Amino acid sequence: MKYWPAGSSDARRTTKEKIMEEKFLELVAEALEKEQEEMAMADPFRDYEEWDSLAVLSIIAMIKQNYDITIPRQEFDQLVTLADMYGYISSKA
Amino acid sequence: MHSKIAALEYQLPAGVLTNAAIEADFPEWKAAKVEKKVGIRQRHIAAPAETSQDLAVAAAEKLLAYTYPESVDFLLFCTQSPDQLLPTSACEIQRRLGLRQDIGALDFNLGCSGYVYGLALAKSLVNSGFCRNVLLLTGETYSKFIAADDVSNRSIFGDAGSATLVSEAEVPGIGEFVLGTNGAGASNLSVSQPCARNGYLYAAGERPKLYMNGPEIFNFTIETIPPLVSQTLKKNGLRMEELDYVILHQANKYILEFLISQMGIDPARCHIDMLNYGNTVSNTLPIALKDSLDKGLVSKGDKVLLAGFGVGYSWGATVVEIN
Numbered sequence A: 001m002k003y004w005p006a007g008s009s010d011a012r013r014t015t016k017e018k019i020m021e022e023k024f025l026e027l028v029a030e031a032l033e034k035e036q037e038e039m040a041m042a043d044p045f046r047d048y049e050e051w052d053s054l055a056v057l058s059i060i061a062m063i064k065q066n067y068d069i070t071i072p073r074q075e076f077d078q079l080v081t082l083a084d085m086y087g088y089i090s091s092k093a
Numbered sequence B: 001m002h003s004k005i006a007a008l009e010y011q012l013p014a015g016v017l018t019n020a021a022i023e024a025d026f027p028e029w030k031a032a033k034v035e036k037k038v039g040i041r042q043r044h045i046a047a048p049a050e051t052s053q054d055l056a057v058a059a060a061e062k063l064l065a066y067t068y069p070e071s072v073d074f075l076l077f078c079t080q081s082p083d084q085l086l087p088t089s090a091c092e093i094q095r096r097l098g099l100r101q102d103i104g105a106l107d108f109n110l111g112c113s114g115y116v117y118g119l120a121l122a123k124s125l126v127n128s129g130f131c132r133n134v135l136l137l138t139g140e141t142y143s144k145f146i147a148a149d150d151v152s153n154r155s156i157f158g159d160a161g162s163a164t165l166v167s168e169a170e171v172p173g174i175g176e177f178v179l180g181t182n183g184a185g186a187s188n189l190s191v192s193q194p195c196a197r198n199g200y201l202y203a204a205g206e207r208p209k210l211y212m213n214g215p216e217i218f219n220f221t222i223e224t225i226p227p228l229v230s231q232t233l234k235k236n237g238l239r240m241e242e243l244d245y246v247i248l249h250q251a252n253k254y255i256l257e258f259l260i261s262q263m264g265i266d267p268a269r270c271h272i273d274m275l276n277y278g279n280t281v282s283n284t285l286p287i288a289l290k291d292s293l294d295k296g297l298v299s300k301g302d303k304v305l306l307a308g309f310g311v312g313y314s315w316g317a318t319v320v321e322i323n
Helices: A004-032 A053-067 A073-077 A082-092 B019-025 B031-038 B052-064 B089-097 B114-127 B183-188 B214-235 B253-263 B281-294
Strands: B002-011 B016-018 B042-044 B074-078 B104-108 B133-140 B160-169 B178-181 B245-248 B303-310 B314-321
Touching: A004 A053, A004 A082, A053 A073, A053 A082, A053 B214, A053 B253, A073 B214, B002 B052, B002 B114, B002 B281, B002 B314, B016 B019, B019 B031, B031 B253, B052 B089, B052 B133, B052 B160, B074 B089, B074 B114, B089 B104, B089 B133, B104 B114, B114 B133, B114 B160, B114 B178, B114 B281, B114 B303, B114 B314, B133 B281, B160 B281, B178 B214, B183 B214, B214 B253, B214 B303, B214 B314, B245 B281, B281 B303
Parallel strands: B074 B104, B074 B133, B245 B303
Antiparallel strands: B002 B160, B016 B042, B133 B160, B178 B314, B303 B314
């Protein structure tokens, strides 16, 4: 019984984070028109075959539309992996 | 005194750059994808000896064929790709069109906001009682600033010219304006060399080169245009649903669809058509307005919101009613 309160809140937080991460990946997949199964948070997204100048706009638009965050170009250029991108969004949310 | 848009024409150069031609040179630029995403299938490109002035003059000649050239008492020409540094192109245009000599004529240098600014200037000249008929021309040949290997900009920009006659009217045909400027964005869309800052020096064979920071221009647009539209509605005492049609600067389909969804505008009442023109800078609004009238998308008495935005940064909007 004694592990119940702490364990439950940790578990719930983890589940919530997982759901938000999944949602983020789903939105990136949609923006890039890429299969979500082919993507992982550690991926350097610029290496994707689908990456081009329009993909930049798609991602910036996706972030604005879903998280209401505008990423300046200079800051966007410093993001390497999808995890970086997600971290940026989380830090501004 | 009030003013209205009394006549409107545009001119496209004969030369065409298709998506298929781009794909032939740059195989990774799939023609179908460019059309689907950017909403452009081809752009008209001026011939080497064909200039912004030529395109504007051709558009003006169409318009003056059924209006009164002798009634024009002011000439405004919007361009960022003039034939020469000086004299101002409008002086040569006065001669080429055979306009009266007792008129004012000047160029102004603005890009995608230029048509709205031109309407604001023309309206002010007429409503003040100083002029009765202002001929507002736009002409742009960005293609001459774009390097052959700059496929990204080549796929977007097209060349064109337009002519609009703004005349005095019994009832207002041009509404209130909201204009804006933020020079902090200057470096994100520019042709900075060769010019005075670098002593007009450039290497042999080097030409003026367009630079566009697409993502930053996108950010500027999505931050600036929704408030511009709501301020313009407010200033004109209108609600969104009272507009019959909305014409935003036809930058590219992608950005327009994003703005329309952000602002919650009914897509059926919003113009998206740069399929055969590309982004023609200050010409997109007059081309879209003329096409909308010709196709019956806009009828007499309709209230149409026009919004231009881009290089500068510079932006502006108004509501016009064609009678």
